[in-house]
Amino acid sequence: MGVLDLIKSRRSIGVVDERDVPDEVIHTLLEAATWAPNHKKTEPWKFRVIKGEGRAKLGEEMGRIMKLKTADLSEEEAAKKVEKAAKGPLRAPVIIAVCVSPSGKVPEVEEVVAAGCALQNLLLTATEKGLATICRTGDIVYQPELKQYLQLEENDQIIGLVYVGYPKKELDIKAQRTPIEEKTIWYQ
Ligand SMILES: Cc1cc2nc3c(=O)[nH]c(=O)nc-3n(C[C@H](O)[C@H](O)[C@H](O)COP(=O)(O)O)c2cc1C
Structure with a gap:
């Protein structure tokens, strides 16, 4: 598959099955990530791989943070959010936190x-x-407590938590993009 077809075929898919992702595959993903262009060769990225038991521990931490942030909500509303946050990391076998360290x-x-x-x-x-x-x-991801848990420094930021797994079924997600004409001005 050519690069353009690969780019176009990538979709965000949140539903995965229980199959584990081998560590060597995770290594390959991280290696690909590090070949990104970067000015002055600063390589400003950091990665955190969370898998296995690490996911439940991350969930506990996310639940704890959510509890702090929902102190002004009713007990019932807060409990719902805390439970959702705590279960979040269990949605995929591997989570890779992609972070920037300026x-x-x-x-x-x-x-x-x-x-x-x-x-x-x-x-x-x-x-x-x-x-x-x-x-x-x-x-x-913007809470300082989560950064601390992931051993990031004060100026670091989490770009996103990438949930990785094997898709549960063959998906045919329709996706669209705005035509480039609406986003581009040519000077020639
Ligand atoms: C930095 C970043 C943060 C995102 N955060 C979320 C999120 O919190 N929840 C979510 O469902 N999707 C999130 N997405 C995925 C987008 O929803 C998704 O890329 C968009 O809908 C386009 O779909 P596609 O990736 O299949 O092209 C995020 C994407 C990026 C790049």
């Missing part, structure tokens, strides 16, 4: 873009390997 050597936006390129490399390689992925964020 070096200070180039504008921060460039570091975020580089980490975004790393994310796309990872997603495309996963697609090529027949894996389903979805990058998820939500308020939780």
Whole structure:
């Protein structure tokens, strides 16, 4: 498959089965991620791989953080959100947190873009390997407590939590994009 077809065939897929993703496949995804372009060779990315028991532990932490953030809600509403947050990481066998660690050597936006390129490399390689992925964020990834749990530094940011697994069934998701004409001005 050519690059354009691979790019177009990648879809965000959140429903996966229980099949484990071999560590060597995870290594390949991470290796692909690190070949992203980056200004001044800062390689501003960090990855956290969460699998097995690590997912339940992450869920516990996310539930704990959600509890802190929902203190002003009714007990029932808060409990629902806490339970949802705690179960989140169990939705896939592997979660890869793609993070940016700005070096200070180039504008921060460039570091975020580089980490975004790393994310796309990872997603495309996963697609090529027949894996389903979805990058998820939500308020939780912006909480300093989660950064601390993932051993990130104060200036680091989580770009997204990529849920990785094998798709439960053959999916034919219809996707659309705005025509490039509506997004582009040519000067010639
Ligand atoms: C940085 C980032 C954060 C995202 N966060 C979420 C999210 O929190 N929940 C979600 O369902 N999808 C999330 N997505 C996935 C988008 O919803 C998805 O890419 C979009 O719907 C386009 O679909 P496609 O990936 O199949 O082309 C995120 C994507 C990116 C790049």
